[in-house]
Amino acid sequence: MSRYRRALSLGRRFFAAAAVARLGVAMSGLAVFWAVQGASGSFGRAGAATGAFAVAEALVGPQIARLVDRWGQRRVMPVPTALFAAAASLLIVACAGSWPAWSMVALAAAVGATVPAVGALSAARWRRVAARRDGDGPTGILPVALSLEAAVNDAVFLAGPVLVTTLSTALAPWSGLAVAMSLLVAGMIGLLLDSGSEPSPGGVSRGVLVDRRLLNRGFTALFAANLALGFFFGGIGVAITAFAFAHQAEALSGLVTAVAGAVSLVAGLIYGAVAPARPAPVMLAAGLVLAAGCAMLSLTPAVAVMFAGYAVVGGCVALVLIPGSILLQRAAVPDVYTQAMTWINSASALGIATSAPLIGVVVERHGWSAGFLVLAALTACLPVTIAVLPGAGPGRVSPGRDSAG
Numbered sequence: 001m002s003r004y005r006r007a008l009s010l011g012r013r014f015f016a017a018a019a020v021a022r023l024g025v026a027m028s029g030l031a032v033f034w035a036v037q038g039a040s041g042s043f044g045r046a047g048a049a050t051g052a053f054a055v056a057e058a059l060v061g062p063q064i065a066r067l068v069d070r071w072g073q074r075r076v077m078p079v080p081t082a083l084f085a086a087a088a089s090l091l092i093v094a095c096a097g098s099w100p101a102w103s104m105v106a107l108a109a110a111v112g113a114t115v116p117a118v119g120a121l122s123a124a125r126w127r128r129v130a131a132r133r134d135g136d137g138p139t140g141i142l143p144v145a146l147s148l149e150a151a152v153n154d155a156v157f158l159a160g161p162v163l164v165t166t167l168s169t170a171l172a173p174w175s176g177l178a179v180a181m182s183l184l185v186a187g188m189i190g191l192l193l194d195s196g197s198e199p200s201p202g203g204v205s206r207g208v209l210v211d212r213r214l215l216n217r218g219f220t221a222l223f224a225a226n227l228a229l230g231f232f233f234g235g236i237g238v239a240i241t242a243f244a245f246a247h248q249a250e251a252l253s254g255l256v257t258a259v260a261g262a263v264s265l266v267a268g269l270i271y272g273a274v275a276p277a278r279p280a281p282v283m284l285a286a287g288l289v290l291a292a293g294c295a296m297l298s299l300t301p302a303v304a305v306m307f308a309g310y311a312v313v314g315g316c317v318a319l320v321l322i323p324g325s326i327l328l329q330r331a332a333v334p335d336v337y338t339q340a341m342t343w344i345n346s347a348s349a350l351g352i353a354t355s356a357p358l359i360g361v362v363v364e365r366h367g368w369s370a371g372f373l374v375l376a377a378l379t380a381c382l383p384v385t386i387a388v389l390p391g392a393g394p395g396r397v398s399p400g401r402d403s404a405g
Contacts, residue, residue, distance in 0.1 A: 003273060007141040007148060010129045014194040018122035019152045021187025025118055026160030027180035029053055032091070032111060034164060036104045038173020039095035049105045053112035054353060058346040060113040065120060065339035066211065072201040073121055073338075074192050081188045084114035088181040095174045116188055120341030123149060125197040127329050127337060143279075146325045147272025150318045154265040158258055199334060210343070211336045218331030219340060221389045222324055223347045225287070228381035229320060230351020232290055235359035235375040239297075240310065242368035249303045256307055260314025268318030279323030280389050286319035287383035294379050298372035320382070327389060 008015065032053050037046035067076045087110035094104050126149070130142040164176035237257060244253035276282055293313030300306045324344075332340035355378055363371035 003141070003144045003275070004148065004269075007144045010141065011126055011145060011197060014122060014125050014191050014197050015148065015152075017187050017190030017194065018118050019156070019187070021116065021118040021184050021191060022122075022152060023156040023160055023163075024180045024182070024184025024187060025115060026156040027164045027176060028088075028111065028115055028184070030161050030164045031168070031177035031180045032108045034168035035091060035095040035174040035177045036101075036108065038168065039098055039104065040101055042101070045101045045104070049108035051353070052105050052109035054349055056109040056112035057115055058349040058353075061115075061117050062210075062339050062342045062346055064114075065117060065342035068121070068338045069211075069336055070201060073124075073198050074195065075201075077116060077121070077188065077192060080114045081116055081185060084111060084116065085181055085185050087111045087114055088177060092174045092177055092181075095177075096172070116184065117338075117342045117345060118184070118187065118191070119149065119153065119345065120338050121191060123325065123329075123341055124199045124334075124338045125194075127334065128199045129197055142329065143275040143322070143326055144272040146322050147268050147318075149325070150268040150322045151265050153321075154261050154268065154318065158261045161254075199337070211339060213333055213336050214340055214343070216331060218327060218389060219343075221385055222328055222331060223343060224385040225283075225320075225324060225382055225389075226344045226347040227351045228287075228379060228385055229290075229317075230348035230353075231355040231378035231381065232294070232351075232375065233348065234352035234355030235371070235378065236294070236310075236314070238356055238359045238363060239294075239368055239371040239375055240306070242363040242371055243297075243300065243306060244303070246368050247303050252303060256303075256310055257314070259307060260310045260317075263311045263315030264318040267315050268322055271319060271322050276323075279326045280386065283320050283323035283327070283389075284383055284386045286316040286323075287386045289313060289316045290320065291376055291379040291383055294372050294376035298369040298376070320386075 029050055033046045033050045036049040037043060040046065064076070064080055087107055091104065091107040091111055093099075094107055123146070126142065126145040130145060160180075164180070167179055168174075168176040237253075240256055241250070241253045244250045244256070271282070290313060293309070293316075297306070297309050297313065300309055328340055328344060329337065355375070358378075359371050359375055362374045
């Protein structure tokens with residue numbers, strides 16, 4: 001606890017503001033779905049709007065991050081934040097006024113294109129305050145700070161969907177989007193007001209779409225690993241839901257996922273307290289559990305066993321994400337760190353967009369067990385890509401040099 005208190009003493013202001021904004025981010029995608037579905041009465045149109053939101057976020061986010069790295073957070077982020085608020089407000093008006101379906105999809109894309117990458121902005125600030133206190137070594141407050149980030153991420157993605165569903169069903173279909181917008185904008189204002197933790201601008205970007213300083217072995221492997229992790233994220237919910245329906249327990253599918261999320265949260269906090277000097281082997285072991293666990297879940301005989309089995313499998317997610325975040329700050333110099341984080345998020349989004357419909361088709365045609373097996377094959381890419389990370393194998397790694405190549 002003393003390690004967490006020291007970290008929070010340095011980053012309490014922006015961390016609290018980012019937590020509020022991240023709850024808004026966690027609500028946004030599902031809130032778009034509810035708003036469009038309530039206005040159009042069509043799950044297909046709502047799915048198209050959500051897909052447009054996700055694709056726009058994945059494509060535009062890294063380019064906004066390049067501007068942030070060049071000019072600084074306070075000079076750049078007020079513009080996309082204001083555009084996000086405007087696009088979300090227009091989407092609310094469109095849904096409340098039953099505008100044409102194409103306009104809702106277009107506005108959903110605009111919301112996704114401008115949604116602030118709060119996680120990347122907050123992680124860049126943690127890197128700055130950690131460097132000022134501890135330097136760039138693998139110990140100190142940075143692993144603790146990234147564990148806090150992962151814990152908040154787990155918490156908001158547990159609470160966000162529940163909050164959106166409650167608001168959208170109890171009030172109006174667009175009310176969840178209105179609250180998400182308000183939380184995100186309020187959190188971003190608080191984040192940007194904390195000027196003391198803002199990273200310094202990094203100057204002109206090198207390259208057209210991707211900064212050349214990111215084209216190294218460490219970053220490329222982490223991008224591929226997060227793509228594979230996106231495969232897991234996209235398919236696991238579909239497979240678990242299909243399992244629950246097959247066992248007449250569909251109401252428990254969300255609870256199965258929530259239990260695993262809670263285990264992941266605790267595992268992440270423990271990781272931060274221990275702060276291993278070599279994160280890559282931990283990440284590799286957790287990736288192996290995710291891949292093998294998906295295959296073993298295909299044999300699950302009962303709902304109670306699924307609760308226990310997925311608690312172990314899903315509980316390893318933080319042990320992939322947190323070491324990956326630590327390795328990323330070694331693979332990307334500070335001048336391109338925000339865009340590195342955003343590209344990693346885009347890789348995960350691409351994996352989700354690929355896996356979710358694929359596993360959906362598999363479970364519809366061949367059953368939930370086949371869905372888990374196909375998901376295991378996709379997730380097997382995760383330990384393979386982690387294995388090529390510098391420092392993943394045996395032997396000692398020199399801190400700060402494991403991203404060379």
